[in-house]
Amino acid sequence: MTGTSFSRRRLLTAATAAAAGLALNACAGRSLGDYAQVSGQVPDKFARRQRVVLWSAFTSHNAEVLQTIIDGFNASQTDIYCEIQLFPGYTALDSKLAASFAVAQVPDLVTLSDVNWNRYFLAEALEPLSGYFDASFRPDFFHPTFLAEGTIRNEIYWLPWARSTPLFYYNKEIFAGAGLPDRGPKTFTELREWGQQLKGYKHRGSPVKMRAYNGKDDWYFQGSAWAFGGAYSDGMTSKLASEETIAALEFDRAFIHDDQMAYLASDVNGDFASGVAATICTSTGALTSLLKATDFEFGAAFLPEQVQPGVPTGGSGLAIMRNSTKERKQATWELVKYLAQTGAPEWSLNTGYLPVTTSALDSPKIKERNAKTPQYQVAQDQLSRARPPDTMRRYVNELISEMLIVLQKVYSANADPAETLREAVRNLDPAVQRVMPKYRRLVAP
Known part of the structure; x- marks a missing residue:
């Protein structure tokens, strides 16, 4: 990759940081309930109902599944109408939501990613939800x-919805032809062997x-760092340049450039489906689409360990905007x-995301699906090893871009992992210092 590309990425990081600053400051001085609802359209037959606006980052098939569920909600009662407004992914939704605070117009319910929601918590923009629960829910x-x-x-502050972990997927046809076991590797060392x-x-x-490596999402490396005993951070203290985190990145560098048995892919799922790559690590949420895209049998396994498991949770959840009216929040x-x-249950069954509620976990249809297609059960079983992102990944937005x-x-240009990670620590320090006062006041024990 050229220096120009890196400069452009830094510009994108700066733009993201600006949006984060907008979100962090927009709520200051405002009273609860004084944000208007974002505009939209309500069908005539729902005109007398309380309108609720859901901002969703889901596209294509998943967007259709969510719309079917919301249609069911609108048909199930006569008091509330939910309108979905779609955005092409979490980044687009996040940018629009940050900007909405500047004009004091917000949606009511938002699908925020596993890291972005923390930033809106620091902005004191999310409604506390514990008091809404009762004996029936x-x-x-x-x-x-x-x-x-x-x-x-x-x-x-944030309720589970489209949650996932990475899985290790392997092409059984390739493994059999090469004389490899019909299972996932227990360790990264075994994967390299x-x-x-x-x-x-x-x-x-x-x-x-x-x-095939995915260079568009650092989520997978977060898990690899843990597997080697490293981390992104311990609290808000960086561990990026620790010996263990460097070792995890050095493994990837050597596998790609020394062994030449791995590579940086533009589309890991597509390469796996076409047989170019024997294995990939990708989301449990991709399982359903991979089953449709492949013409061969593939296995799903736990992620490889090294000195310990390294399984990060991911995906998104639901958050209610705090600066809304009491009537809108109750609806x-x-x-x-x-x-x-x-x-x-319908969401998990039709998208492949993990069941996040007792109703989904106990669903006969999901149990039947898992028995028929064991890869889904592997995803649920691995959840016992999973852990949330490190603190800095949750609260320092620039960390992901860096x-x-x-x-x-490292993956493209064979850069030295140790120096590259040390440089990242230096680049991130101003962002860490900016976030620290809010973090200490609202989050730190």
Whole structure:
């Protein structure tokens, strides 16, 4: 990758930081309930109902599934109408939401990613939710691992919805042809050894690489860092340049550039489906689409360990905007209850995202699907190893952009992992110092 590309990424990082600053400051001096609702359209037959606006980052098939669920909510009662407004991914939604504070117009319910929601918490823009629960709808209706991730100082701000972890996917046809076991590797060392065994093997007449790397999302490296005993941070103290984190990135560098059995892919799922790559690490949320896209049998396994497991949670959850009217927030809560109790099983069944509620976990249809397609059960079983992102990844928005630069340099240009990570620590220090006062006041124990 050229220096020009890195400069452009830094410009994008600066723009993201500006939007973050807008979100962090926009609520100051405003009273609760004085933000207008964003504009939209209400069908005539719903004109007399309380309107609730849901901002969604889902596209294509997942957007259709969500619309079907919301149509069910609108048909289930006569008091509330939910309008979905779609955005092409979390970044687009995040930019629009940050800007909406400047004009004091906000949606009511938002699908915020596992890292972006923390920034809006620091902005004091999210409604505390613990007080909304009652005997008919309790916090323990949600999976405890995911519920805890949205809880700060014993108060719930972010509820699970489209949650996932990465899985290790492998092409059974390639593994059998190369004499590899029909399972995932137990360690990264074993993965590299298998890569050596695969060298020279051709699948359907074409050479095969052992692994395709995703350089568009640092989520996967977060897990690898843990597996090697490293981390992004301990609290707000950076661990990016620790010996263990460097070792994790050095493994990737060597696998790609020394062994030449892995590579940086532009589309890991597409390369796996076409047989170019024997293995990938990608989201559990991609399982359904991979089953449709492949013409071969593939396995799903836990992520490789090294000195310990390294499984990060990901995806998104639901947050209610704090600066709304009491009437809108109460109506939004009725929507949340419907999504958790009625919509969650349908959502998990039709998208591949992990079940996040007891109603979804106990769904006969989901149990039947898992028995028929065991890869889904592997995803649920691995959840026992999962953990939320490190603190700096949650609260320092620039960290993700900086890590994408790091991964691109190492994966594409064979840069030295130690120096690249040390440079990232230096670049991130101003952002850490900017966030620290809010973090200490609202989050730190």
